[in-house]
Structure formats: structure tokens, C-alpha cells
Amino acid sequence: MLADPGKINFLRHHFSPRDLFKIRALENLFVILPFVIILLIHQEWLVSLAVMVISVALSLSSIGPSFNFAIPTPFSRYPFEFLTGFRKNLVGLLLAVFLLVMAIVYSNPNLGLFSVALVLLICLSFYMSSEQAYLVWIHHLSPVAFLWHKIRIAMVHALILVLPFAIVCLSKFPDHGLYMLIIILLGLLYLVTALLGKYAFYPLTMNLPQGILMAISFWFPPLLLFLIPYFYRRCLLQLQPILS
Amino acid sequence: MIHLEHLSKAYGGHIVLRDISLSFEKGNVYGIVGENGSGKTTLFKCMTGLESHHGQVTSVFDRFKDHVGYLPTDLYFFSKMTGREYFQLLCNARQVVEKEMDLKNIFDLPLDQYAATYSTGMKKKLALTAILLQPNEVFILDEPYNGVDIHSNMIITEIIHRLKALGKTVLISSHIFSTLKETCDYIHVIENGQISRSVGRDEFDALEKEMKDFTVQEKVNRLRLV
Numbered sequence: 104m105l106a107d108p109g110k111i112n113f114l115r116h117h118f119s120p121r122d123l124f125k126i127r128a129l130e131n132l133f134v135i136l137p138f139v140i141i142l143l144i145h146q147e148w149l150v151s152l153a154v155m156v157i158s159v160a161l162s163l164s165s166i167g168p169s170f171n172f173a174i175p176t177p178f179s180r181y182p183f184e185f186l187t188g189f190r191k192n193l194v195g196l197l198l199a200v201f202l203l204v205m206a207i208v209y210s211n212p213n214l215g216l217f218s219v220a221l222v223l224l225i226c227l228s229f230y231m232s233s234e235q236a237y238l239v240w241i242h243h244l245s246p247v248a249f250l251w252h253k254i255r256i257a258m259v260h261a262l263i264l265v266l267p268f269a270i271v272c273l274s275k276f277p278d279h280g281l282y283m284l285i286i287i288l289l290g291l292l293y294l295v296t297a298l299l300g301k302y303a304f305y306p307l308t309m310n311l312p313q314g315i316l317m318a319i320s321f322w323f324p325p326l327l328l329f330l331i332p333y334f335y336r337r338c339l340l341q342l343q344p345i346l347s
Numbered sequence: 348m349i350h351l352e353h354l355s356k357a358y359g360g361h362i363v364l365r366d367i368s369l370s371f372e373k374g375n376v377y378g379i380v381g382e383n384g385s386g387k388t389t390l391f392k393c394m395t396g397l398e399s400h401h402g403q404v405t406s407v408f409d410r411f412k413d414h415v416g417y418l419p420t421d422l423y424f425f426s427k428m429t430g431r432e433y434f435q436l437l438c439n440a441r442q443v444v445e446k447e448m449d450l451k452n453i454f455d456l457p458l459d460q461y462a463a464t465y466s467t468g469m470k471k472k473l474a475l476t477a478i479l480l481q482p483n484e485v486f487i488l489d490e491p492y493n494g495v496d497i498h499s500n501m502i503i504t505e506i507i508h509r510l511k512a513l514g515k516t517v518l519i520s521s522h523i524f525s526t527l528k529e530t531c532d533y534i535h536v537i538e539n540g541q542i543s544r545s546v547g548r549d550e551f552d553a554l555e556k557e558m559k560d561f562t563v564q565e566k567v568n569r570l571r572l573v
Contacts, residue, residue, distance in 0.1 A: 173429045173459055181439060182432045183425055190427035235423045236397055241440040243413045344399060347410075 105130050106161075127162035134158070177263055183238075185260040188229030195225045196264075203268055212279045215272035216286055222268055223290030226261045230297040236306050239345050246342035250302065250335070257298050258291060265290070292327050296320065299334035305341045348373045348516060349394075349411070349485065354402035356386075356393055356540075363389045364400070365540045371485075374514040376507060378527035381537035387520040388420050390537065391487050394518075408484070413441075416478030420489040420520075422470045424462040430473050431458040437477040445480050452476065454499055467494035475503065486510060486517045492526055504530055524555050 105127070114123050135158045142151035174193060178186040189196070199221045206215035242249050269283055300309050300317060309317070313334075320326040349371040356364040363386045371377055379387050392398040395417050408414045424433065431448060438445045445451070452458055454472040456465070462473055471494055478486065491503050507530045510517050521527050527534055528551045536544040536554070546554050 173461060174427075179432055179435065182436045183428055186432060187425045187427040234425075237417070237419055237423070238436070240395065240397055240412065240417075241437060243441045345396065346412075347396075 105134065124162060128159045131158040131162050178260055181256050181260070183234070184229040184257070185226070185264075188226070189264075192225050192228065196222065199225070199268065203271060206272065207275050210275075212272075212276040215276055216279065216282055219265060219268045219272060219283065220286050220290065222265050223261065223286070223294065226257075226264060226290070226294055227297045230257075230294070230301045233301055233306055233308055236345055239305070239342065242346065244346065246339045246346045249342060249346055250299070250338055253298055253302075254295055257294055261291060261294055289324060292324075292331070293321075296327055296330055296334065299331060299338050302341060303334040303337035305338070305345075349404070349406045351394065352403040352405070354390070354393055354400055354404065356389055356398060356400045363540050364393065367402070367540075367542055369535060369542065369545075371516050371518065373484075373516055374511060375532045376511050376517040376519065376530050378531035378534040379518060379520040379537055380522075380524070380527065380534055381520075385537045386540040387537055388489055391417065391419075391489050391518070391520070395487060406485075411485075414484040416481055416483035416486045418471075418475050418478055418486070418488045418491055420493070422474050424465070424470060424473075426461065426463045428462055429459050430456050430462045430465070433462050433473060434458070434477050434480060438480055441481045443481055448480075451480060453502060468496060468499065471495055472499055475506075479506065484515060486515060488517065488519045490520055490522070492521055492523055500526070524558070527551075528555065 111123075111127075114126060118126065132155065135154055139151045139154060142154065174190045176186055176189045178189060199218045202214055202218040202221065206212065206218060239249070242252075244252060265287060269287060273280055273283055296317060300313065304310060304313070316326065316330060320330055351367055351369045354364055354367040355362070367390065379390065381387050389398060393400040394404055395415055396404075396412050397417075404411065406414075428436075434445065434448050448458065454469075454476060456469055456473055456476070462470065465473060471491065475488070475491060488507075492500055495503065504526060507517055507519070511530075511532075517530075519527065519530065531551075532548055534546050534551065534554065535542050536546075544554070
């Protein structure tokens, strides 16, 4: 967010290069301040200095405006949540790959299972923001058909992302198949809940009580049996005026 | 073909559209003109169903919205979606299989770049091309000429002529009167949310002169430029 191209462009138009550098360096230093304090408490003098130097140096960089290369994804046939989400969360997905590699190198099945769960969690985040009503309106579908179309695409796309992780993990830890199955099934259920949650309050975002219910469902999965039908009914109500 | 009956819209206490009744026939091009904030965009949004309203919008179609290609004035593109993927999204929405995207990219847009990085005019052209890939019977174009270059301007005008020849119904709002004169069969003037005047092709010159004399001249005179 600190290196957001739009923000940097705005600052560039309003401040001299020297002031722009000062602003960005200060912003970066504020962000790393808590971490530097912890490093100093642990007497990691050199590391804390290095972190500060790197953060100031990063304020000179601007990767946004000139970076217009479209990262290839396997989701181009059916844009858009997974397509844009994949590109926005590439770093998170690479982290999941790293964790999977570590799990294999150090023979840690729990880490392998966590990498699969992480991929599914990243998929959930694709449904956290709502699109413009126009992009729902364009669909030649009834609210019911629209929802099922979205659910089908979400399931297929999530499996495209998660199955390579699951297969690699299972080939190394074959006796953890049941845990893997549970994680994937629960992940897909949460994905459906997130998708329905997005349209249940459309065009607004999910309100606080429903957000809390969803958060509780992570600790108490049987709550999904209530949440999914509740969100589904609300989705139909919210989508009716736009799609009918 | 499309009938608006007593269409009204208010945001709280602010009335944007007042009792609008209009008809739009197949194979005709209609222009909607009016000052900023007069209600043109709201009228289009109400017609498409994107805004709730009082009154009725009826048509010969069972589900009117499924036959409308709507070019909104406030275009929004996802930050990580290319022009080609936007085309795909709009084609999927209407179950269209389009295999000649590059051929139909008549504005020579860089389809493999992120659409959010396009200029205003390029975004407009992308969105317009996308709705032309769909098999629509009615086209509602809100400010289609906004931000586009002269050459593209001529292409858009030609597209509207071709749509008319194909028997499609086209509604356009524009601030550029010359383009409306060139493309429209009828022009409706909207003032303070009401249709103040509706004219056919033979009265366009008179309308333009009237707008210049009474609206433009009178307002600029108020500046008392020296």
C-alpha cells in the first residue's frame, strides 16, 4: 500500500523529489518502527540498522507505474475473482510454495497441510471485496443461476490452485490423506460461505454481526450449516433487483 | 418497443427524474441532451434496472436487461485484469463464444495490458467494443465520445450508423451536439429531471440555434468579459 502507484504519482505531482523522498522514508520508518524496537530490545544492533537502511532505500524505488506486465494465470477463461486475486496475492502463493518445499525438505507433514490451508485461505480473500453492480447486471442469468455459476467457478478454480499442493504433499506424506481431505472440504465450504457472504449484503460489504458469525465459524465449523443457507437466502433477495 | 411510463427517481429529498414518459422504437437512434446533473445518467440507470425507480419500463422483451448493451459513463476496471480478459468477462456474461477478439479490436487497444492502466478514452473504447461483442438489440451509450480521439470519434459514429441499419435501437447521451446531429433521429432535451423538448431530425438546427442563443450566449454574457 505504501508503494501504491496512484499514491506515489499524486505525491510526485505535489512535492519536490527531495520532499517526496523524505515523506516516503518517514512512512517506511514508521511502519518498521515496532519491529526495530523489538530488535533493539533483543540487542540485534546490526540487524535493526540493516532493516532501517533497507526501508529507507525502498523509499527510492517505484515499481508500480512502469510494471504493466500481465502475469499469466490459469483463470483467463473465466475472469475475475481468481484471476485478479491470483495476481494480487502472488507473494502469498509463493510463500505457500516455500512452506511446502520446507515441509518436504524437513519431512514435516503439518507444515505441508498448513501450506494447503494457506492456499485455501488466500482463495477466501478473493471474495472480500464487492464488484460494481454493473458487473453483476451484465449477466444473462437469474439470481439462482448466477449464484450456482459463481459457486461452480469458485470450486473449480480453487481446486486448480490447491490440488498441485495436495498431490505433492500426499506423495510425500501418504498417511495424511484423511487430514488433507478434511482441510480441502472445509476450505471449499468456507469458500462458498465467503462467496455467498459477499452477495448476501450486496452492493454493501458484510456487516459486523455477520462478519463475527463468519469468524466464529472458523472455530466452530458446524455453524456453516446455518450460515450457508442464511447467506444464500439473503443473496437471492439482494440480487433480485439487479438480475431480474 | 421500449416505453417509459411516469418514470421518477429521487435520492432522499432530491428529485432527479420527474414523471418521464417516452417511447423508443426499433431501428432508431435517440439522443438525450442536458446539462451536467440534469438526470441523463440516472435515466439510463433506471432504464437498465441498475437504479430503483417509480414508474414503469416496458419492452417487447421478456427480460429487457438481457437485450441491452449499456456503456456506463463511470467505468470501473479491476486493477489486475487485462483488456482481453475484460472482453472475456463480458462475453461469458452473455454466453458468447468469441474467437476473433483481435480482429474485432477495431480501436487497436493493447489487449494484453491491464485495463486499469488505460487512458479515459481507451477505457471507453474497450467498454464499447465489449458490449458490441454481445448480441444486444438495444444499446444505451452514456457519453460514448468522452475522452476519445477524433479518429475513434468517427469510428463510433460509423458504428452507430451500422447499428441503426441493423435495426437496433440506440440511445446516446452526449455533450457534443454535432455528433448527435449526425447520428440521431430524435433528440430529447432533459432539464431538471424533466423532458423539456423532443425534436425530430428536421428541427435539430433550430434546437442547436436555440441552445446557443438562449442558453450559451445568455450564460457567457453574465461573465461580462472585457
